[in-house]
Amino acid sequence: ISSGSTELAYSGAPTAMTGEAARKFIDSEGPNMTQQEFDVATEVYFQRCAGCHGVLRKGATGKPLTVDITREKGTDYLKALITYGSPAGMPNWGTSGDLTEEQVDIMARFLQHEPPEPPEWGMQEMRDSWALLVPPEERPDAPQHDRDIENFFAVTLRDSGEVAIIDGTTKEIVNVVKTGYAVHISRPSASGRYMYTIGRDAKIDMIDLWMDPPDRVAEIKVGLEARSVETSKYHGYEDKYAIAGAYWPPQYTVMEGDTLEPLKIVSTRGMTVDTQEYHPEPRVAAIVASHEHPEFIVNVKETGKILLVNYENVDSLSVTTIGAARFLHDGGWDASKRYFLTAANNSDRIAIIDSRERKLVGLPEVTKIPHPGRGANITDPEFGPVWVTSALGNANITFLGTDPEGHPDQAWKVVRTLEGQGGGSLFVKSHPTSTNLWVDSPLNPDEGISQSVAVYDINNLDAGFEVLPIAEWAELGEGPKRVVQPEFNKAGDEVWFSVWSGQDQESAIVVVDDRTRKLKHVIKGPEVITPTGKFNVYNTVKDIY
């Protein structure tokens, strides 16, 4: 693993974690260690471990290393694991010679103490991590291949730190691009030419889909942990800016759209919406680009505030702050793309923003832990246009009216609740050309439920759902095989699912014919490692879901 370990230990700017800069304390319940040992361990952790296990040790590609877990394992167990690694992907830091025996011992003890506060990540660190691999003037001026780029899918290969670019028309894997760890989402630029992907380690990779094969043209690290990236979509600003939200440090960064050069970093630390107390770590969750104004809409999780960041003048960003509810997570547009609906999952509410008038128009109570992804827009036979979310906490599928003109009495209210297969649902999806509503349930404890999906006929909702055994159709070996995140192709006649198994197990993408609900194609093979999110270029650019 020695050569791999350089890759694993992210080689961006080294972080200064020693001295006064880091607030650290040696927890009395952990094993003895000196301040000097603690400093060494802190440094090693950020260089070698944080990329996989997360800055706050909550786990990512690697297992969580919170003290409740590490203290139970104990020093000897941890030393052996760090020295020899594990088949699950933990590098053999000791036997590879990357860490000395003494360092291994220090790390084993360090992990049984509460993590120190991680370092900040400002303009200097960003610029040091920024690499313009292919400058705009050296890029092609026309697509170098005949494929239909609008029907490309960027597919997260979570545990291999890669994104697969798949041709939705031929179902071929066009390229597998090395990215940050555990890419969370990918979003194409407004023209559809560039794909921005963001890893859990806050590394953004920018892929030029015109190249043959599509490949990276720029990269940057905008923090130590992140989940969201978006691109300017307002008329006249297509492809001009990119924005990324970070979990740590709590901040968002506006960048040049064609180079990722960082322009402005804005902290989200501040007061909570309800009790109006200072929060030191309000993480940035979903970000979408407004179609009504030159603005990004930024969800700040722990303060429960939605920011409308106007990018007309990046040197004096004007930000409209809208109070909503805690903890804001994911969300998407209604069918008209004027209203943004987003889950406040600690309050069991959906916050609804009118992006034209820049105000909150509703905060209806829904169901336990709503989790919409971007949600799904369908036309309810009784209530007209509605936006749909499923939930983590129960089997409810909730419909909210989104038509204040045609159906004013139902607007921003829960108009219908269906019962799905069960809780543990993450994503719902439909398409304007489809009469199906698809609902996954990958986190349901029952394998039969986590490995299948429910599909409703929009015109006959009372008939209930049909269950499709997606994982079974993939014909894979052993593994958890969770079926996650429906995503339509450009034409809207196919729906794609990830069958997400373990890192060393076989996974797949299953393509279903939306009209017949029958299996159409399975994409699998050694390259398809732990697929999760899939982002069709056309549908994602146009916010069709």
Ligand code: DHE
């Ligand atoms: Fe996600 C979207 C955060 C766990 C797969 N996830 C999002 C977004 C946020 C987020 C803020 C919205 C981004 C946007 O629209 O700008 N996700 C988090 C977490 O904090 C959480 C709960 C825990 C964590 O530590 O990451 C989490 N997410 C998961 C998973 O376990 C999933 C299933 C697999 C994985 O990659 O870890 C997962 N999240 C996704 C996907 C999307 C997403 C596929 C985009 C869905 C879409 O259709 O837009």
